Amino acid sequence: MSQICLPLGIAKTDVELLENLIQSSETLQVNDAIFQQGERFSKVYAVKSGTFKSSRIDGQGNEHVTAFHLPGELIGLDGIYPDTYSSTTIALDTAVLCSMDYDELTQLCTSIPALQRQLLRLLSRDIYESYKANAENADHTAAQKLASFLNNLSTRYELRGYSALSFNLAMSRQDIASHLGLTPETVSRLLKRFKHDGLIDIENRHIELKDAGGLNALIACANG
Amino acid sequence: MSQICLPLGIAKTDVELLENLIQSSETLQVNDAIFQQGERFSKVYAVKSGTFKSSRIDGQGNEHVTAFHLPGELIGLDGIYPDTYSSTTIALDTAVLCSMDYDELTQLCTSIPALQRQLLRLLSRDIYESYKANAENADHTAAQKLASFLNNLSTRYELRGYSALSFNLAMSRQDIASHLGLTPETVSRLLKRFKHDGLIDIENRHIELKDAGGLNALIACANG
DNA sequence: CGACCTCTTGAATGAACTCAACAAAAGTGG
DNA sequence: CCACTTTTGTTGAGTTCATTCAAGAGGTCG
Numbered sequence: 001m002s003q004i005c006l007p008l009g010i011a012k013t014d015v016e017l018l019e020n021l022i023q024s025s026e027t028l029q030v031n032d033a034i035f036q037q038g039e040r041f042s043k044v045y046a047v048k049s050g051t052f053k054s055s056r057i058d059g060q061g062n063e064h065v066t067a068f069h070l071p072g073e074l075i076g077l078d079g080i081y082p083d084t085y086s087s088t089t090i091a092l093d094t095a096v097l098c099s100m101d102y103d104e105l106t107q108l109c110t111s112i113p114a115l116q117r118q119l120l121r122l123l124s125r126d127i128y129e130s131y132k133a134n135a136e137n138a139d140h141t142a143a144q145k146l147a148s149f150l151n152n153l154s155t156r157y158e159l160r161g162y163s164a165l166s167f168n169l170a171m172s173r174q175d176i177a178s179h180l181g182l183t184p185e186t187v188s189r190l191l192k193r194f195k196h197d198g199l200i201d202i203e204n205r206h207i208e209l210k211d212a213g214g215l216n217a218l219i220a221c222a223n224g
Numbered sequence: 225m226s227q228i229c230l231p232l233g234i235a236k237t238d239v240e241l242l243e244n245l246i247q248s249s250e251t252l253q254v255n256d257a258i259f260q261q262g263e264r265f266s267k268v269y270a271v272k273s274g275t276f277k278s279s280r281i282d283g284q285g286n287e288h289v290t291a292f293h294l295p296g297e298l299i300g301l302d303g304i305y306p307d308t309y310s311s312t313t314i315a316l317d318t319a320v321l322c323s324m325d326y327d328e329l330t331q332l333c334t335s336i337p338a339l340q341r342q343l344l345r346l347l348s349r350d351i352y353e354s355y356k357a358n359a360e361n362a363d364h365t366a367a368q369k370l371a372s373f374l375n376n377l378s379t380r381y382e383l384r385g386y387s388a389l390s391f392n393l394a395m396s397r398q399d400i401a402s403h404l405g406l407t408p409e410t411v412s413r414l415l416k417r418f419k420h421d422g423l424i425d426i427e428n429r430h431i432e433l434k435d436a437g438g439l440n441a442l443i444a445c446a447n448g
Numbered sequence: 449c450g451a452c453c454t455c456t457t458g459a460a461t462g463a464a465c466t467c468a469a470c471a472a473a474a475g476t477g478g
Numbered sequence: 479c480c481a482c483t484t485t486t487g488t489t490g491a492g493t494t495c496a497t498t499c500a501a502g503a504g505g506t507c508g
Contacts, residue, residue, distance in 0.1 A: 059444045064359040080348035110334050123347040124304035130354035135288040138405030181362030188456055220283045
């Protein structure tokens, strides 16, 4: 968690203060929930390993997958404002999680300016990424959305030291479809097409990006 | 700006500190930019009056409207993380703006915990709203997106003490379309349909919500 | 091995798009 | 203040892309 919250220079004694705050790692199994939509907000979480899925149920009872969370990422920051968790977040595979009391974290922030700065940056990143996702999902074809999604996963894995070109999709086609505003059928057809076009290699849930440049070209190109 | 940043109890002396930070109000004319996409991040802004439009230019040179900003709202928080403004933001009408140096603001936050808490809440709100917008734009028909948009504007105007049912659209049909991932033609056709169905009354850029319940029903209903 | 769930494939439908033309409003200059 | 230009908004017809609906294949786990 130290690595997640503070790549910036923080004094050793401060790091100790921070680590006192972090509650013991917890292991979750597939479908175990961290929190439910509507539950009172109190903690933020960091993914140590495994993958999580956040989804909202809207007025009509439709599920919409709002985000996937990979190792090294923070979960729950969107709950600060409404003071309730705005999604239900579950483990997609066996996963390990750290937790941190939000009130204690903000108190610590007042005495460690670098920590405050970092927390604000992490919140801002979520806004930034969400705006970008919104823009990408708006004007683009289904193929472009899916290519963006794969590209995004790749970048995030790379950032955390995993392979950028070969990884497992912990989520179902249905989950991907919901996240991108498509149907599972469309996702399936597009993955097949990408494979046929030599952009990727996919076998069940294991994917290899064979031509990352081609994927990027697809995202940028007029015809999806 | 005091009202914007701190509805929470902050000591009077602290308010004075904060107000020292706020730089003089500035009046902008139509199309005047607050900042350009890519420019170095340094200040956050609060809308005193008027309307602003934030838009990004993507790789291919397509403009996408990421947000509209109404009186009482903060602008620029998505620039913290990348340390550059991630959109170009311009005035859609004659508008008045306050600005505030971000570094000074965060410094003040370390000595005023309530201010820090409020700043974090405002950042979280942007994440929350953006996730919600993403969910609404994903699975819904064009009519539902537009109804959501009108409803959203209405709520925001009401929150700030303006009329919830009668207001001017400072933005063009093109801007609305870009924001919602539609075409101007579709927006035009839908507004006509809403008017015909008695949901709204619209004359050029002045709109009246005649049947807010009907709009909400449309958003929730299966057939857009 | 059988039941269940996820994923894939096919054919037909439909919602929003593109393209094109026109109308109305706003801005400009004599 | 009026004619002219430019921008913005509206309307129509045809097309396309992703969807819906339906059925079958593949994987997983008791």
